[in-house]
Amino acid sequence: MGKKTLVPLGPYHPLLEEPEFFKLYCDGEIVKEVIWETGYNHRGIEKLCQSKTFEQVFYVVERICGICSTSHPFAYANAVESIPGVEIPERAKYIRSIVGELERVHSHLLWVGLAGHFLGYNTVFMWAWKYREPVLDMFEIITGNRNSYAMFTIGGVRRDISPEQAAQLLKVLDEVERKTTLLVGAVMDDPVIHARLKGVGILTAEDIHDFGAVGPTARASGVDIDVRRDDPYAAYDMIDWKVITANDGDVFAKAEVRLLEMYESISIIKQCLEALKKTEAGDIKVKVKEIPPGIGIGHAEAPRGEVFHFVKSDGGNSPVRHKIRAPSFTCIPTFRRSCVGGTISDAAIATAAVDPCYCCTERMSHVYDYTTGKHIMSAAELIKLSQEKTKNLKAKLKV
Amino acid sequence: MDIEQYIKDIKIKFPKIIDAEVVNTKRLMIYIPKSSLLQIAEYLFKYLAYRYIIVTAMDSKEGYEIIYHFSDDSSGWIVNLNVMLDRDKPEIESLTPVVYGVEWIEREIMDLLGITFLNHPKPERFLFAEDWPEGKYPLRRDYVEEE
Amino acid sequence: MGFKEKCFKKSLWVFHMSAGSCNNCDIEILDCLTPKFDIERFGMKLVGSIRHADVLLVTGIVTRKLLPRIKEVYDQAPKPIVVIAIGACACTGGMFKDSYTFKGPLDTVIPVDAYVPGCPPKPEAMLAGVVKFLNKK
Ligand code: SF4
Numbered sequence: 001m002g003k004k005t006l007v008p009l010g011p012y013h014p015l016l017e018e019p020e021f022f023k024l025y026c027d028g029e030i031v032k033e034v035i036w037e038t039g040y041n042h043r044g045i046e047k048l049c050q051s052k053t054f055e056q057v058f059y060v061v062e063r064i065c066g067i068c069s070t071s072h073p074f075a076y077a078n079a080v081e082s083i084p085g086v087e088i089p090e091r092a093k094y095i096r097s098i099v100g101e102l103e104r105v106h107s108h109l110l111w112v113g114l115a116g117h118f119l120g121y122n123t124v125f126m127w128a129w130k131y132r133e134p135v136l137d138m139f140e141i142i143t144g145n146r147n148s149y150a151m152f153t154i155g156g157v158r159r160d161i162s163p164e165q166a167a168q169l170l171k172v173l174d175e176v177e178r179k180t181t182l183l184v185g186a187v188m189d190d191p192v193i194h195a196r197l198k199g200v201g202i203l204t205a206e207d208i209h210d211f212g213a214v215g216p217t218a219r220a221s222g223v224d225i226d227v228r229r230d231d232p233y234a235a236y237d238m239i240d241w242k243v244i245t246a247n248d249g250d251v252f253a254k255a256e257v258r259l260l261e262m263y264e265s266i267s268i269i270k271q272c273l274e275a276l277k278k279t280e281a282g283d284i285k286v287k288v289k290e291i292p293p294g295i296g297i298g299h300a301e302a303p304r305g306e307v308f309h310f311v312k313s314d315g316g317n318s319p320v321r322h323k324i325r326a327p328s329f330t331c332i333p334t335f336r337r338s339c340v341g342g343t344i345s346d347a348a349i350a351t352a353a354v355d356p357c358y359c360c361t362e363r364m365s366h367v368y369d370y371t372t373g374k375h376i377m378s379a380a381e382l383i384k385l386s387q388e389k390t391k392n393l394k395a396k397l398k399v
Numbered sequence: 400m401d402i403e404q405y406i407k408d409i410k411i412k413f414p415k416i417i418d419a420e421v422v423n424t425k426r427l428m429i430y431i432p433k434s435s436l437l438q439i440a441e442y443l444f445k446y447l448a449y450r451y452i453i454v455t456a457m458d459s460k461e462g463y464e465i466i467y468h469f470s471d472d473s474s475g476w477i478v479n480l481n482v483m484l485d486r487d488k489p490e491i492e493s494l495t496p497v498v499y500g501v502e503w504i505e506r507e508i509m510d511l512l513g514i515t516f517l518n519h520p521k522p523e524r525f526l527f528a529e530d531w532p533e534g535k536y537p538l539r540r541d542y543v544e545e546e
Numbered sequence: 547m548g549f550k551e552k553c554f555k556k557s558l559w560v561f562h563m564s565a566g567s568c569n570n571c572d573i574e575i576l577d578c579l580t581p582k583f584d585i586e587r588f589g590m591k592l593v594g595s596i597r598h599a600d601v602l603l604v605t606g607i608v609t610r611k612l613l614p615r616i617k618e619v620y621d622q623a624p625k626p627i628v629v630i631a632i633g634a635c636a637c638t639g640g641m642f643k644d645s646y647t648f649k650g651p652l653d654t655v656i657p658v659d660a661y662v663p664g665c666p667p668k669p670e671a672m673l674a675g676v677v678k679f680l681n682k683k
Binding site: 041044046047049058082083085209210211212214230232247262294295296297306308310312319321323325329330333 | 426475
């Protein structure tokens with residue numbers, strides 16, 4: 001057997017928003033093993049939640065991860081409201097779904113951009129993030145903030161959506177839909193992207209089951225799961241939509257699932273906006289006096305997969321135990337299967353394919369390892385490697 | 400899923416089950432002794448092909464409580480296995496040989512609550528800094544912030 | 547005008563270090579690069595290594611595991627360097643101040659030149675923060 005070389009991937013990708021630290025053990029070009037170092041971002045949120053009141057916990061879990069700042073409150077709301085068995089008003093259900101889906105659109109656009117960057121398509125990166133801006137503006141109009149929306153509360157939502165806002169939102173959605181089509185065209189028909197992504201980082205359905213992976217990562221391997229359909233919450237069982245799956249399990253399939261999901265999200269929001277007209281404005285909240293002793297288990301489908309919250313109440317003001325499982329926690333270990341056996345130049349995109357979110361995983365936040373003064377460069381080099389491979393391919397394919 | 404029937408069946412299949420109750424809409428809690436954990440988890444995970452979600456551990460009044468969450472995606476039910484551990488000797492068999500994905504969370508629980516998982520393939524520190532003091536477990540009830 | 551402001555009259559190269567943050571602040575920083583805000587038109591650039599940077603942006607709380615690393619990164623930086631604390635977390639600890647891994651606001655660890663509060667601060671606020679700092683008399 002040849003000599004094994006250690007290639008540190010990370011802790012800092014020059015353009016990825018979070019530092020992360022993978023150690024890749026390689027034999028020549030081939031990756032043999034992946035080890036992940038963590039804990040840099042451990043903020044102790046689970047313990048923190050136990051010292052906050054049930055109402056306040058919403059704003060803490062929102063800050064587990066900036067991108068999923070609706071998904072965590074969503075799952076938490078499902079968990080907490082199930083303890084007293086609160087039925088929230090219909091209008092609140094629709095508004096919750098609207099915010100949740102809008103988040104999915106912005107998150108997937110963000111991912112497309114970053115994936116483009118990894119492959120050396122910086123134009124895609126700039127494009128995708130440009131089209132994301134109107135979505136963020138819409139968030140600002142509806143919720144008052146570009147991120148961390150503070151929309152949810154026990155028993156409903158905190159702000160209503162006015163007809164003017166709805167009209168504006170519709171316009172933005174049409175625009176985003178058009179731009180999505182553009183992106184889909186750019187990704188699906190590009191021979192270089194096909195060559196780079198097809199057959200890379202394959203995960204089989206067994207791998208998914210072994211690790212308990214969820215979300216687009218699972219759906220791209222033909223595992224047909226989606227909490228929104230399997231255990232419906234909010235308005236998802238009142239409207240028409242379908243779960244997108246693909247069968248190949250490679251990076252391309254994951255990109256495909258995410259892109260097509262954006263269309264579904266857009267259509268869900270449109271239906272919800274339509275339904276809003278039939279409900280009475282202002283009826284967005286029921287009063288919940290207290291949370292009785294009991295156990296609440298709630299989950300919600302975040303852009304990256306299922307978010308899971310376990311809340312135990314003893315009848316007091318705050319949870320006695322609050323367990324949070326973010327999708328990345330079970331998706332990240334899949335790198336062990338998806339990267340191993342591939343070449344190093346594919347490692348960056350294979351890891352990026354599950355859209356890992358380290359903040360969530362540690363329920364806290366970032367990797368910076370100093371021992372890696374020189375490693376920082378290797379990370380940059382790794383992306384360069386990946387980008388160069390694309391370039392070579394382009395030259396070969398003469399595009 | 401016919402839950403009455405389901406509870407009856409699983410109790411017959413595993414007579415060691417202490418109790419099973421529906422704790423909330425579509426949420427089933429099965430209380431089991433720690434000796435039969437591997438067997439029942441294997442049945443749920445391998446035979447019924449439930450999806451592993453996560454493991455919750457907490458310091459409750461009676462001792463350390465560990466809850467293994469599994470999801471039956473075809474019906475939307477979440478089936479939970481609840482094991483109670485002695486406060487004096489918090490030890491349990493690691494589930495990693497059965498459910499591969501459990502490895503990380505078991506290490507996390509080791510860090511946060513100081514529970515020992517026997518036969519864990521890599522019982523190392525997961526979240527905490529190198530200088531975190533031994534024997535300090537933030538999720539235990541008797542944890543006090545150091546100065 | 548102080549010494550530091552004098553040193554940084556030209557294009558600023560920025561290094562972004564995320565401590566224990568929630569990602570929002572980091573994404574908003576990245577957002578500054580993209581077409582809508584496009585800070586590159588001012589010659590500002592995000593660089594991949596602290597050794598090339600004029601400005602160090604820090605987001606998130608200082609966690610126990612990161613504390614030594616943050617100090618190391620600061621030591622590696624070419625001096626003078628401007629340190630900007632982005633977001634409530636880096637400025638004060640925000641809502642994580644009671645956490646058991648919280649090791650003090652950023653300015654108890656390394657010297658900080660400017661603070662941009664907000665959770666997360668908007669890209670406009672970040673730009674305004676840098677401009678204010680540079681125009682300081
Ligand atoms: S200041 Fe707010 S947005 Fe920024 S890292 Fe902290 S919690 Fe997240």
